[in-house]
Amino acid sequence: MFSKTATIKSTNACYDKLSRLKYELETADAVIIGAGAGLSTSAGLDYSGKRFERYFGDFQKKYGIRDMYSGGFYPFASLEEHWAWWSRQIMLNRYGQMPKPVYEDLLGLVNEKDYFVLTTNVDHKFQLAGFDKKRLFYTQGDYGLWQCSKPCHQETYDNQETVRQMVEAQGFRVTENGMELPAGTVPKMAVPAELVPYCPKCGKPMTMNLRCDDTFVQDDGWYVAANRYEDFLRRHKGAKILFLELGVGGNTPVIIKYPFWKMTYQNPKATYACVNLSEAYCPKEIQRQSICIEGDIGKILSMLCL
16 A cells, blocks of 8 residues: 555656656756766667677677677787777667667757757767757767777878678678678678778877877867857757756766756756656755656656657
8 A cells, every 4th residue: 555655646746747847848048968978878778688698799708708898998909800899890880770869859849949968979860860969969979980099190081881891791781770681691700801990190099089088189169069069058048947957977077067057057047857767866965956756767758759
C-alpha cells in the first residue's frame, strides 16, 4: 500500500514538473541548451552492448575491449589497426543515422524560439538533425575532423571521404542506413597503409580533433562558435532565459553544469531545467528557479511535444 501511494505521488510530481517545463519553454525569451552524452545515449547512440559487439566484436575478442569509449584509448601496435578501429567509430557515431528521433523532437520544441546549443558531444547530431549551425558550439571537438598530432598548426581537416574508404577497405558497406557488414564477410582489422592520414605540413600522423590533452586544436571555426555563444549570452543578459541541461554528467561540469547554475543564480528571471536519467539535481541556492526531472530524455521530450 505504501509503495503504491509513493508511486502515485512520484508520478504526479513528474507531471507537475513536465507542465512547468513546458510552460517555461513556451514563455522564455531565449533557450540555452546544454547537452551531454546522455542525450545521444537516449537517441540510441550506445557505446557498449549489442551495438558495440555488432561492429567491434573482432576487436573485443582479440584485445578484450568492452566498449567504444575505452577502445579509443587502446595502444594499437600499428597505425593501420588504429585507424581500422577509429574509422568504424567515426562512421557509426558521426555519419550514421540515429536510431531514435530524439534530436528532431528537441528541435521541434525550440525551433521557433531564440535558442543556442552548447555541447560537449562530438557526434555532430545537432546539425545532422537540422539545427542551425550558427547556433551550435561544440566545445570538445568533432568526430568529423582530424588534426596534426603534434600539432604543428591550428587547422582541422574533414575526414568523411577517407573514413568511408577505410571502412569499405575493411569489408563494410556504407549505405543510407549506416554501416553494414555483408553476410559471411569477415572484416579486416587494418586499413591499407596508403589511407593512413599524415599532416600535410610536418608529416606527423594525424589524430582525432577531440579534447583529451593540451594538443587539442581550436581552429578558426571553434573560435567563431565560441564568440557567437558569448554574444548570445551578452544579448540576453537579465532576460527570461531557460537553461535546459540534457544528459550532462559529472565528467566536465565546468563547461555546462556549473556555468548554468551560476547564471541562473545571477538572474532572478532565469530558470534552470535538468533532465537526466539518474543525476537530475541542483544546488539549494537556485532550487526555486529549477526543474529537475529524472528519466529517459527521449521519452520526456516526446511528452513535451504533445
